[in-house]
Amino acid sequence: MSVLSFRLKGPLTGRIDASPLLPHRLAELSLAEIAGLPLRLGRGHVAVGDVFDLSGSPGDTVELEGDGRLDFVGAGLAGGTIRVAGPVGHRAGTGMSGGSLLVEGSAGLAAGASMRGGELIVRGDAGSELGGALPGERAGMTGGRILVHGACGDRAGARMRRGLIAVGGDAGAYAALHMTAGSLVIGGRPGVFTGHGMRNGTILFRGEIDPLPGFADCGLNRLPFLSLLDNHLSGLNEAPPTCRGLTGQVRRWLGDRGFGGRGEILACL
């Protein structure tokens, strides 16, 4: 397996659009060609070689040194692996359709937004719009998996249609806003207005909440599906530990009835 490494030469002077640094786009190029590729920096451009020291050989894995000003890391990833040592900026992994993006630090806004497939792992925290919809889009995440060890911001899983998001820490407000399908597992505490406008799909966490008035209390249940989900999570490399063991008796709410929704909020007791 060949690994291509990008090490930052120094502090960044502005925000960089790192979306061209995808394994499958670089695999056919030589190191010199890669060093000559333009990257957007603020309103202008710089060459890859002006920002990064390159080492290794192009193949199916890219390793990046992280920085909070590297945006669009892994955006549009279709295959292969990107590992980031440190944090990333906004929109990491947006529109991913395959492959794996591992961020060892935290991620900024809209990580995994409009994702269609593949796996995004964030070991730190994630910002708002995690796995959400890009501005103006009717659908958010439509496939794939997002595993966040830390907390996430507001509107995680907004307009989600398919796939799995597991957040180890707390979630912000409006989690699963206007969700149409898919699963959102929260290992910590959910924020306010969780599930607002949801039409279908599942939100799962631990401990009782006082849901929005649009949710109808369906009482205590034992759902065999929860064990299947827990088994599934146990088979994943990087599932947040706090998201495990959400089985047994749950209180179930159905909604958001204000939107004719039949989604479910499941609070594990």
Added chain:
Amino acid sequence: MSDAYTLLRGGRVCDPTESTDGGRLRDLYLKDGRIAATPPQEARIGEVIDLEGRIVMAGAIDIHSHIGGGKVNLARLLLPEEHREHASGPDGLRRSGSGLFTPSSFVTGYRYAEMGYTAAFEPAMLPSNARHTHLELADIPIIDKGCYAVLGNDDFLLERLAAGATQSEVNDYVAWILHATQAVGVKVVNPGGISAFKFNQRRLDLDEAHPHYGITPRRILTTLATSLSDLGVPHPLHIHCNNLGIPGNEAVTRETIAALDGLPAHLTHLQFHSYGTEGDRRFSSAAAEIAEAVNRNPNISVDVGQIIFGQTITASADIMSQFRNSGLASPRKWVCTDIECDGGCGLVPFRYRDKAFVNALQWAIGLELFLLIEDPWRAYLTTDHPNGGPFTSYPHLIRLLMDRSFRNEQLARINPDVAAHSRLGSIEREYTLDEIAIMTRAGPARVLGLRDRGHLRPGAVADVVVYDDLPDREAMFAAPAWVFKNGRPVARNGELTATGWGDTIVVRPDFDPAIERRLKPWFEDHQTVRLGNFRIADGEILDHGRGGLSIVPILTASDPCF
């Protein structure tokens, strides 16, 4: 000011206001932003550009193109994916921008200029949106621009008409609106229908009474058309007829022409109003009937609103038709909204497909209209941008009109039922370069009253376009060899080389300011701004340093035409 002339030497000048011989070899002198007469021997000639027999035309004028204002902005918001996919960064000359069929304002100006267009008119400015529209047009570089104020569904007019207002009161109101909104004409959209929609009416025929005000579209139409004629506004009433897009609407279109009874009027995007109900699918072309009506009525000018296959968005003040079509939205999202009780606004993204019967027939109807309306002085080239397709498809459309074999090739590709039944294949007409110059330059200039644009006689604004005479007319019109705006070169071989600012074109007929006594309480009771704040001062346009105001002269009895 400079004392040197720029000489464009040895071009074939195609100016149908002078002669229609397909372009005569002639030198063109430019000075101080105008076309100059041949200077005396001793005059100093600065730059000389050898045109080597290339075709020279005046800058093209788009008479109907939705390029600014509330509805265009909503269209941009509705389709963020379009702007994500088609974005360009700043390059030292251009500012950044985005979009394909709803381009951002700067990109709009660049693309028009690169295609040899030097003026475009925003046809649907609601008076309550006028300030926004002008601010947005102030961001469109290079080209001249103007707006038509939309009337005919505003409650003030409808209420006054219902109360029996005299023609002179309506004239004063129309003139006041033209001044207050800095417009160059008046458009009426689905007369009475937009207002009727708000009273749950879903269709309104010419003699059907408005459910609340009790007046008919016919009354609104004739009153407004008479107003503009009385006021001497050069551009006659710009009419978007009733029942847009409904099979069988050709009847209301012909009735509208008859109702005008000789009054000058401009029927816009006629293609969408030329549908019959024959055939198995109860949807057919009535282009021949409509073209005949236009041919017989010299008071009528039209623009076609051709559709071009592909993705676009339909944007119209005609909320009645847009609400009806909202189920056809592709991608599946749409907006319909009222705007300050002044009119409506509907946005429905749409993909015209060449294999779909209805779309293919619309395409054929548009081309039939172009080819069956005999007088190019009264039929102008538009796609009703972005409703039928983006303005960047004009070169393709010109080729369809000029090249019969290309047209028939395209015809063979569309839905076979349409191809088999359409008369399009049997029409032999091919537009000449002179006719194209008329329908894209001289004609629109004449119907808008722009005396110093659309031609290349001495005194005209030096908006000059030089084309390579290529057999592929699409390539020829897509990338002119040179484009001059106000005598300055702005594009070369279809690429922008310089930028600048065009004028805002307005019209200012006389009126009795006593109308403000009636308008003031109306604004205080029903509008969100006071009358004094509603009016757009000249400084609001001039103070940006982005082009001047150009005032179109009023027609007088001694000067009926020029």
